[in-house]
Amino acid sequence: MRAELRKLITARSTWLLLAIAQLIVVAGVSGLMLQRDDPASDDAQRGAIAHVGLVALFGLLIGILAVAGEYRHRTITDTFLARPHRDRVVLSKLVVAAGAGAVLGVVASATALITDAIWLAAKGLSIDLASGVLWRTVAGGIGWNIAFAAIGVGVGALITNLSAAVAAALGWLALVEGIVGELIGDASRWLPFALGQALVGLPNSADRPQAWQAGLVLVLYVAVFVAAGIGVTTRRDITH
Amino acid sequence: MTDVVLQGLTKRFGAVPAVRNLTCTMTPGVTGFLGPNGAGKTTTLRMLLGLVRPTAGTATVGGRRYADLPQPRRVVGALLDSTGFHPGRTGRQHLRISADQSGLPAARVATVLDQVDLGGAADRRVRGYSLGMRQRLGLATALLGDPEVLVLDEPANGLDPAGMAWLRGLLRDLGAEGRTVIISSHVLAEVRQTADRVVIVGEGTLRHTGPLDEMAGLEEEFLRLTGGVA
Numbered sequence: 001m002r003a004e005l006r007k008l009i010t011a012r013s014t015w016l017l018l019a020i021a022q023l024i025v026v027a028g029v030s031g032l033m034l035q036r037d038d039p040a041s042d043d044a045q046r047g048a049i050a051h052v053g054l055v056a057l058f059g060l061l062i063g064i065l066a067v068a069g070e071y072r073h074r075t076i077t078d079t080f081l082a083r084p085h086r087d088r089v090v091l092s093k094l095v096v097a098a099g100a101g102a103v104l105g106v107v108a109s110a111t112a113l114i115t116d117a118i119w120l121a122a123k124g125l126s127i128d129l130a131s132g133v134l135w136r137t138v139a140g141g142i143g144w145n146i147a148f149a150a151i152g153v154g155v156g157a158l159i160t161n162l163s164a165a166v167a168a169a170l171g172w173l174a175l176v177e178g179i180v181g182e183l184i185g186d187a188s189r190w191l192p193f194a195l196g197q198a199l200v201g202l203p204n205s206a207d208r209p210q211a212w213q214a215g216l217v218l219v220l221y222v223a224v225f226v227a228a229g230i231g232v233t234t235r236r237d238i239t240h
Numbered sequence: 241m242t243d244v245v246l247q248g249l250t251k252r253f254g255a256v257p258a259v260r261n262l263t264c265t266m267t268p269g270v271t272g273f274l275g276p277n278g279a280g281k282t283t284t285l286r287m288l289l290g291l292v293r294p295t296a297g298t299a300t301v302g303g304r305r306y307a308d309l310p311q312p313r314r315v316v317g318a319l320l321d322s323t324g325f326h327p328g329r330t331g332r333q334h335l336r337i338s339a340d341q342s343g344l345p346a347a348r349v350a351t352v353l354d355q356v357d358l359g360g361a362a363d364r365r366v367r368g369y370s371l372g373m374r375q376r377l378g379l380a381t382a383l384l385g386d387p388e389v390l391v392l393d394e395p396a397n398g399l400d401p402a403g404m405a406w407l408r409g410l411l412r413d414l415g416a417e418g419r420t421v422i423i424s425s426h427v428l429a430e431v432r433q434t435a436d437r438v439v440i441v442g443e444g445t446l447r448h449t450g451p452l453d454e455m456a457g458l459e460e461e462f463l464r465l466t467g468g469v470a
């Protein structure tokens with residue numbers, strides 16, 4: 001576990017992703033605040049803070065890198081020589097990546113709240129820190145980051161070619177989930193990105209899953225991806 | 241005193257047989273594990289290390305499969321032909337991670353860095369290492385657990401003449417200490433100077449095993465046994 005943590009913090013990609021995520025949160029929150037005439041409303045505040053959830057994409061990448069990155073640099077050989085019980089290796093990575101997702105979510109939340117407060121102040125308003133919507137959105141955004149980082153570990157264990165894994169993950173989020181959603185109709189609300197949105201209370205309509213339902217189904221996704229990843233990993237020959 | 245025992249070891253990749261019914265015992269001292277390219281040397285070593293799953297047969301170290309060793313790095317140290325390092329990490333960071341995940345004390349890192357004479361470059365990123373420095377870092381990793389068994393795939397790769405001389409001394413010392421040192425190589429001249437015994441494989445099967453000094457001429461014998469032209 002400690003080794004996995006050390007791998008994470010000694011990889012510069014981790015810090016780069018964390019930094020870029022903050023820029024995206026600042027830009028996203030600012031864009032929304034500039035656009036809305038009712039920036040202090042629950043709806044606008046939810047929309048602004050929900051950007052914390054969007055950086056779950058970076059959490060997903062951190063999870064993928066934790067596994068597929070080791071195949072990319074062939075350090076996986078050293079890892080499996082040190083720990084021949086590969087299931088435990090994947091589970092350690094799961095725990096560390098989920099923790100990294102939580103940190104990413106918390107830091108992005110701080111960035112979002114500060115950016116939000118500055119924009120409100122600029123408009124002569126102030127942030128309502130007693131708002132339930134605000135904190136539910138923050139909690140949902142952090143949860144989204146944790147879930148996607150954990151799913152990333154499963155994806156990276158299944159698709160060990162780093163470029164292919166990243167392409168598959170980005171392709172799913174940018175394109176495939178939308179197309180699959182059209183094919184399956186109402187069931188599309190149970191697809192991963194839709195569930196992440198539901199965690200932060202989006203879209204603001206009655207027929208999306210409740211946050212707890214969304215969280216539960218995301219945990220199921222994590223379990224399925226990680227179980228499949230472990231199954232494949234324990235059988236795989238490491239030939240180079 | 242730990243023996244490495246291969247028993248009916250077999251591996252097929254799809255329809256392609258890489259290793260066929262290989263049985264032999266490697267005892268303390270330096271064993272040259274020889275064969276032409278594609279003879280199944282690397283696949284055999286990877287099966288021994290639990291990285292490749294045998295189709296049939298077993299490979300054991302001191303009677304146990306690698307995965308069943310409670311602390312494998314304290315028993316077996318390995319250097320493989322393409323040992324990977326994250327280019328953005330320093331040599332020291334790499335060894336720290338390796339020690340952590342192997343359950344070895346961090347103090348071993350400085351010891352092995354000294355042992356392979358890499359102390360001066362330890363805090364530079366691996367990206368800037370020469371092939372020889374990477375090879376030394378790989379050897380340092382193999383030595384981390386102070387193991388009784390060393391499995392080294394082409395250890396002389398990338399070393400300059402001074403590095404080769406140093407490696408020869410190191411391997412002889414390790415063998416003399418009663419460790420079981422297995423060196424896979426196709427550089428026969430190098431093996432002749434360090435090995436006590438040889439195991440020769442060709443097309444995935446055992447062709448010869450025995451003490452080096454009983455062989456008339458290593459190269460002639462090697463070529464005869466592996467079907468090359470003398």
